[in-house]
Amino acid sequence: MRLIKLFVLCTFLCLSNFTVFAQDGEENNNTVAISIPEVAIMDIESNGSQSISLVVGAPSEAGLMIDLTAAADSSLWLNYSSVRSKTNESDRSIYAKVISGSVPSGLKLRVKAQPYTGSGDGNLRSSCKWYKWACFDKYGSEDN
Amino acid sequence: MSCCLTGFTQTPATPSTVSHSLQIQIPQVSLVNVIGNSHVKLALQAPIEAGTSITTIDVDSSFWLNYSFIKGGVTQSKNHIYARIANGYVPMGLSLSVYAKPYQGIGLGGFGISVGAVTLGQNEQRVIENISSCFTGTGIGNGHQLVYQLKLDSEKYDLLDFEQSQQVSVVYTISD
Numbered sequence: 042m043r044l045i046k047l048f049v050l051c052t053f054l055c056l057s058n059f060t061v062f063a064q065d066g067e068e069n070n071n072t073v074a075i076s077i078p079e080v081a082i083m084d085i086e087s088n089g090s091q092s093i094s095l096v097v098g099a100p101s102e103a104g105l106m107i108d109l110t111a112a113a114d115s116s117l118w119l120n121y122s123s124v125r126s127k128t129n130e131s132d133r134s135i136y137a138k139v140i141s142g143s144v145p146s147g148l149k150l151r152v153k154a155q156p157y158t159g160s161g162d163g164n165l166r167s168s169c170k171w172y173k174w175a176c177f178d179k180y181g182s183e184d185n
Numbered sequence: 186m187s188c189c190l191t192g193f194t195q196t197p198a199t200p201s202t203v204s205h206s207l208q209i210q211i212p213q214v215s216l217v218n219v220i221g222n223s224h225v226k227l228a229l230q231a232p233i234e235a236g237t238s239i240t241t242i243d244v245d246s247s248f249w250l251n252y253s254f255i256k257g258g259v260t261q262s263k264n265h266i267y268a269r270i271a272n273g274y275v276p277m278g279l280s281l282s283v284y285a286k287p288y289q290g291i292g293l294g295g296f297g298i299s300v301g302a303v304t305l306g307q308n309e310q311r312v313i314e315n316i317s318s319c320f321t322g323t324g325i326g327n328g329h330q331l332v333y334q335l336k337l338d339s340e341k342y343d344l345l346d347f348e349q350s351q352q353v354s355v356v357y358t359i360s361d
Contacts, residue, residue, distance in 0.1 A: 084203050091206070092206045093205070093207050094209075095209050097209070097211045099255075100320065102253075103216035103218035103252050104216075104252060104321045104322050104323035104327055104328060106253070107214065107253075107255065114207075145209055148209065
């Protein structure tokens with residue numbers, strides 16, 4: 042009980058000293074405005090060229106089908122930064138579509154974004170599904 | 186052929202977009218092969234009774250045609266398969282015909298249509314026509330089964346010669 046009283050007394054003295062010190066200084070009201078920008082930027086990055094080629098191989102023997110083993114590429118990476126307003130958007134998505142040219146008839150082109158890896162931070166989403174495009178699709182449709 | 190992909194974030198005010206190009210290359214393909222276990226041997230049957238004809242009922246269907254083709258929409262929209270005798274000749278008094286049966290197998294695409302029985306000679310004869318992009322599958326049971334048949338030429342019975350037994354080789358070509 043004595044210890045508590047001593048502690049309360051010390052606290053009171055300390056506060057009193059602080060108040061006195063503050064009254065000695067010049068009055069200064071600082072307004073700190075914290076402004077958070079909306080951010081929605083993305084980029085496609087690669088170690089080499091961002092123009093990629095998917096080459097369909099010819100069959101080696103009559104009766105065999107075309108060879109699609111080399112018609113794949115995983116050299117491109119999606120980078121993005123996003124700061125969103127919780128009230129306006131609960132989350133954001135990245136969409137893709139073909140904007141020029143067309144996928145040759147008889148073939149379909151699909152893309153899959155692998156789960157996030159890297160040194161970023163935040164709520165990073167991932168897609169593990171294949172998406173495909175038809176020539177005039179606005180967005181790709183899921184292709185499992 | 187190339188196409189361009191773009192991605193954009195779903196932001197009401199200022200969507201951020203980025204694009205890259207992607208080239209798709211399709212090879213020209215035109216391959217044909219004949220698959221079979223053995224040589225074709227077609228023999229004439231000698232008559233067993235004086236006064237009757239030799240018979241030519243012998244038929245062989247041990248060979249199959251396999252092929253793979255990728256069309257060129259403008260320059261080569263269809264392909265056909267032709268056959269000709271490249272070595273040897275059919276003995277006088279006889280004719281050799283081949284007939285490609287309708288397609289069967291595990292392939293995909295637009296297979297050719299058999300033109301029916303074709304008499305083989307030194308000049309190319311169309312055996313299968315109007316092939317679109319397809320592959321037949323490989324080996325026996327895939328593609329078109331070939332049926333060879335030896336026939337008597339009734340007008341030339343007098344030319345039959347038992348010393349004229351022959352071995353002939355037949356060449357198949359896939360071409361427009």
